[in-house]
Amino acid sequence: MKDNCNTYLGKAYRFLSFDGLFNTIGNKSLRFTRVDKVNDPLDCSPLIAPLNWDEYSIHGGELFPKFVCDYVSKRVFKSLFICCFCKEYQSDDSFLMWSHYGQSHSQVCFEIDFLQNRYLGGPSEVEYPDSLIDKRNDSFNFDKGQLGLYLITNKLKQWSYEKEVRLIVDTKNPNIDNERFKFNSNSEYLYVDFDLNYISKVIFGAKSTLTNELKTRSLFTDNGYNPIYEKMYIDPKTLMIKSKPYDL
Numbered sequence: 663m664k665d666n667c668n669t670y671l672g673k674a675y676r677f678l679s680f681d682g683l684f685n686t687i688g689n690k691s692l693r694f695t696r697v698d699k700v701n702d703p704l705d706c707s708p709l710i711a712p713l714n715w716d717e718y719s720i721h722g723g724e725l726f727p728k729f730v731c732d733y734v735s736k737r738v739f740k741s742l743f744i745c746c747f748c749k750e751y752q753s754d755d756s757f758l759m760w761s762h763y764g765q766s767h768s769q770v771c772f773e774i775d776f777l778q779n780r781y782l783g784g785p786s787e788v789e790y791p792d793s794l795i796d797k798r799n800d801s802f803n804f805d806k807g808q809l810g811l812y813l814i815t816n817k818l819k820q821w822s823y824e825k826e827v828r829l830i831v832d833t834k835n836p837n838i839d840n841e842r843f844k845f846n847s848n849s850e851y852l853y854v855d856f857d858l859n860y861i862s863k864v865i866f867g868a869k870s871t872l873t874n875e876l877k878t879r880s881l882f883t884d885n886g887y888n889p890i891y892e893k894m895y896i897d898p899k900t901l902m903i904k905s906k907p908y909d910l
Contacts, residue, residue: 677763694743
């Protein structure tokens with residue numbers, strides 16, 4: 663049964679570039695992105711908020727949607743940051759994940775078991791309703807204090823192949839330890855201290871280079887960590903993407 667944060671407790675996979683992984687290892691931190699900087703204009707958009715848009719537009723005119731977007735962006739989004747993971751890395755849908763986020767299968771992903779390691783309380787599961795409009799209309803009575811969570815965990819069904827879960831940080835939270843949370847120069851990214859022991863497995867893309875793979879192992883070893891390694895490949899019999907143990 664889901665809690666009020668859609669908390670996901672299971673294994674999840676962070677797709678990123680090798681440079682991103684090297685920075686994660688070197689800095690012992692995860693990078694979070696401010697939610698108004700995501701690539702889908704309806705992802706985390708105030709426009710999907712469960713409001714009576716017809717009524718408000720009649721009284722507020724054509725400028726009302728812009729007012730709402732500006733207001734929510736200033737009052738809600740400036741403090742919300744996300745780090746995105748996927749539930750899978752070797753399913754049919756994962757082929758697209760490796761193509762898009764793994765830069766044509768040339769990069770890497772790593773595994774965290776959030777059941778074993780409740781980092782930041784665990785990620786929230788993203789939902790992909792058949793219609794964002796229907797979901798919006800059916801949610802008028804939701805807890806307005808959960809607006810940020812609602813916007814962050816509802817996406818267009820076209821993105822369902824991502825099977826996404828998101829770690830969420832609200833920098834307005836009074837319990838945040840500022841020593842662990844650091845902004846970049848323009849506050850678009852947030853870097854949060856991260857225990858590399860949480861990384862249980864590293865999976866190399868089918869087209870990753872030996873140079874990057876050896877550097878990955880070296881960085882982990884130098885820092886006293888030894889995750890499991892796998893490498894993706896295309897099964898010639900089934901033409902499906904699979905992984906196999908990788909002895910570096």
